[in-house]
Amino acid sequence: MIKAVAGVDIGSLTAKAVILDHRGEVLASSIIPAGIVNEKTAEVSLHKALRHAHLSSDDLAFVVTTGYGRTLVKFGNKNVTEISCHARGAHYLLPAVRTVIDIGGQDSKAIVLDSKGKVVNFTMNDKCAAGTGRFLEVMARALGVELEDLGPLSLQSRNPAQVSSVCTVFAESEIISLASKNVSKVDIIAGLHESIGRRIVGMAKGVGVRPTVMMSGGVAKNQGIVQVLNRMLGTDMVIAPEPQIVGALGAALFALEEVEGAPTKAVVTSAPVARSRQLEGQKQPA
């Protein structure tokens, strides 16, 4: 019997890993923030999760990679797109989910799935940071506010400012000019959330939002955005318990599906000799 499988989601701003046992129970997970996600951070994320699970890379029967870096890294037995992985992860967490809205570091997507967790339709933003985690990061910095504080602050607003621009660059100058007119930070942040909300809702309506809606991705941690989306979509979204790992969870579920037939040997390192020896040294649980 296999001991465990893993899913690794190599996103634009973070790398995430999830380890599942043979029954599909989550043993451990990890999130590694990184300026530029590369092979190394992806591996660090996987090994961090392995340590939490008191397992070594030898215990993994299969590894699926996903996210924008899924084909850039050399480890992993298979890669599956983040679209399919988010659908699968969301379905595992709550089978009633029919729409997933995922807002990650550099992309946002809306996925419609069926009762089996299979993708029926999807859409993604194009090459533009508007309406993504990156957009919020830039705005938080421009306002001198911590990223985590955006949500709570925006909820205090009674009069959200009008932020018309959807372009990250223009929105930044727009909020600076609002600030110089003494519009409060709270109202500016609330206005930004409205602007992101309109963009996401426009995209999601294109694929046809049906209940139950789950929100995933790092931006789901922002209560302000969640509230705006709920109001605009007329839904009460379920927020994934740890919204950043839904993709990695889905990847791990695909890995489990692969080994249910015939267990294989997992590929967990990119450089076969040197790197694997290095990993040997990390075997003891942290």
Place this chain on the structure above:
Amino acid sequence: MTDTPKALEKIREVNAGFPYTDPIKKWKERGGKVVAWTCTYVPEEVIWAAGILPVRMTGDSHELELEDANAYLYINTCSFQRACLQMTLDKQYDFLDGYVSAATCDGSRRLADVWRNYIDNIPLVYVLTVPRKTTERAHQLYISEVKEMKQKLEEAFKVKITDDAMRQAIKLYNHTRAMLKELYEMRKKDKPPITGAEALEIVNAAFRMPRDEYNKLLEELLAELKDSKREVTGKVRLLISGSPLNNPDFIATIEREGAIVVTDELCMGTRYWWDTVDEKTYKDPLEAISRRYLNNFPCARMVPCDERFDRVLAMTREYRVEGMVAEIIRYCVPYAHDEPMLRERLEREGISVLELDLEYGVSGSGQIRTRAQAFIEMLLDKKGQS
């Protein structure tokens, strides 16, 4: 898949010289004139019958920096027209003696306006008016436009376009259409002998060399493919729809994710060659040509749009298409607006649609790869269920 057919290698050699390909160079060295066209509503036979080489003007097979074109064409002109203008401003089309376009969309018309007003380096820049309907009145209008185009060609190049020359041109061009039809027929097989990317390379060459030479290459290719055991496999059968697409790498990117593109509804594909000129009904060859061009597989700018949708749907059945990839060039207004309606009709028939909103010329960006891969995963899942 076995070796590349020799004729395909020759086709690649022609394409490699784009835009000033070796066959065009030879034509010019013999003192021949070359007239470019951009839109499929420009009747090539009339140009050929003047003893002039018609070549299709396109942008390059990669995304160009459009800084010069942006100075002349408003930014929401589609990137296809701006790419054509950029190459013109870069002097890559300096071998041309004339340019004929059709006012089928505003982008198409404005490129001609800019050429006439700011570049003005060739004896003929002409724009055909093309009705959006195919009623008898529309046909009469279009016939009179083609007549005027003929007259302009005759004046600019001091030639006489005879009925006989037009009849011969019709035969020559119909032969191409029949052969491309035969080539596409082979793609109906479970394992077609060519990829979708290769099919686009083959059609591209039609725009870049004298027609008699191109026909010889096609004859060779068909003979080779008939004898070969070449088989291309893919997990799902796709149709690519869209406006101008010259870039085989774009299709290759999708095919690399495990699909096979078995047919298309592209300006550089079926919509270029699908219908033939009726050689029997009309006494006047110019009328026969004109009627074919207006009745041909319609562009999204034509009304009613159902004619195009019906043809796409028929094609999905004939080619057993499982999914359609819609390539929408940014600011290609006719295609962008028709897309949701076409999508609805296809989805009703159980055919999924992937919409890719892009700039003209792009190929394998990570964004396209992710979407294509996810689309194929979705189609495979769907098959697993049924």
